[in-house]
Amino acid sequence: MPQRRLVTSRSQEPRQRFAEELRRLRAQRGDTLRQLGDRLGWDYSLFGKMEKGETLGGPEVVQALDQYFGTPGMMLALWELASGDRTQFRERYRQYMALEAEATSLWHFAVSVLPGLLQTPGYAREVLAAGGLKGEALDQQVEARMGRRELLAGEDPPQFRTILSEAVLRTPLRGPTQWRQQLEYLLEAGEQGEVTVQVAPFCAGLHGLTNADVMFLRLPEGRTVAYAENGYRGELIEETTPVERLQRAYDSVRDLALTPAESRKFILRILEEVPCDPST
Template identity: 30%
Template sequence: MSVDAEGTETDEPGWEVDPDDESGAAVVATVGRQLRLRREAAGMRAAEFGQAIGYGEDLVYKVESGTRIPREEYLDKADKVLRAEGMISAMKQDVAEVRYPKKVRDLAKMEAKAVELLSYGNHNLHGLLQTEAHARALLGTRRPAYSQDELERMLSARLTRQSIFERSPAPDLSFVLEEVTVRRRIGGRSAARQQLQNLLEVGKLRNVEIQVMPTDRWDHPGTGGKIQVLKFPDGSAVGRTDDEYGGRPVSDPRYLRILELRHGIIRAGALTPQESQAFIERVLGET
């Protein structure tokens, strides 16, 4: 949050509308239009309204024009000042998803519907397995760096996806982790220990299998990058891999069979879930 000399919040990066996100842009534009109509109906100028809710005039115009995603507190303050009796605050639900990048929203939606997930990661732990401290530190390594606001949005979106572990009926989740992703102390020793303990806890869930691929087993079909396959109740599926199909999600059964074959070979060459638990415990003891 940035504040100007008069104590009002000014614009900052991380809350702009993605021009490629048509559905998200439509939601923000509708909310902005409703805010402008209510403000004008109340006989308030943009500068006066901005002063009343603690935001700069320029930011008010951006929100009303649909180029800026309003914060929850913006909507709550607007509701109070415009005496909307909860009608504006109710729009928080409409913009909640838009706050997260479209690719993250789409992934979360697919994961929420999946009955089975197959994942192999050769560089980082899967987002569903990351603790908050690990995820924050990992996102912090990105260059060019995220703004603080962008980082918080990405972190919130990543942690929200982990509600998949609370679903009933629970989906079957299979993760194969490269040894290096278990050993790398992302965020330092304390964060690494928390992360390893989380892997051990998640690995005990009946619907979850976590396997570790030892570094000395190089002859497997995962050296080209991560692999993920999501299967849905209607029998359909979607998958992706880093080194083929342009890295884009694919749903063609021919391509999915290839991804499942690769993942199956990788699983077969990795440590068993029981051996993997013992391996993670050993690494924890060394950390």
């Protein structure tokens, strides 16, 4: 029996198909590239490059597109096929990002790295490069991470609290200028009404969150979920008992942490210790 031919005008090459679907969805919505960029919080030129097949964008960008166009998971699946990397954006992290977008408040603990929501481009680039990314993939991930900061810059942002282990602030970037910019941005973010920054100093000793970053998401229906991440894997936790256990550990760390005012002074002292960049 002869093989059945696929009757469709759409490309079967993954990268072209991804670009075609993005053009089709935008046209169907009646948006210009600039309007799409304004509504999603990314530079409109990124979407132009994506529609031309010049770049695929990062997973956070594609997740935002799925939410905006009402195509849950479709664009992300095409993106995974086009990028050839099905491990980069695992199912549970997809779920986490969808929940993060609708959360009314977020509580975070950082054991070694600043949360993505408070990273500068220079910090994000060095952290992602240390994880092995380079070239176009690195550029895409940095741009996507910067786009995520829009979550705290909207008209009705969720409340966000982060408790930073002192180790986070004692691990500088290689470039003093970039590190100074990151610390200044952290101080600036802490002055926003919906953002609270605290530091858990070394003298606080061991505690229940010593080995992992944790983010708690308070959802509109009143339930709380958690996302715990170490250097090798992340896990979305939705069951009530383990979430409550992690919350108790978080509460104990918050009791040990410096107050927001004390934390600000602590960060200012570290900023004063940053050497001047000899190249400037």
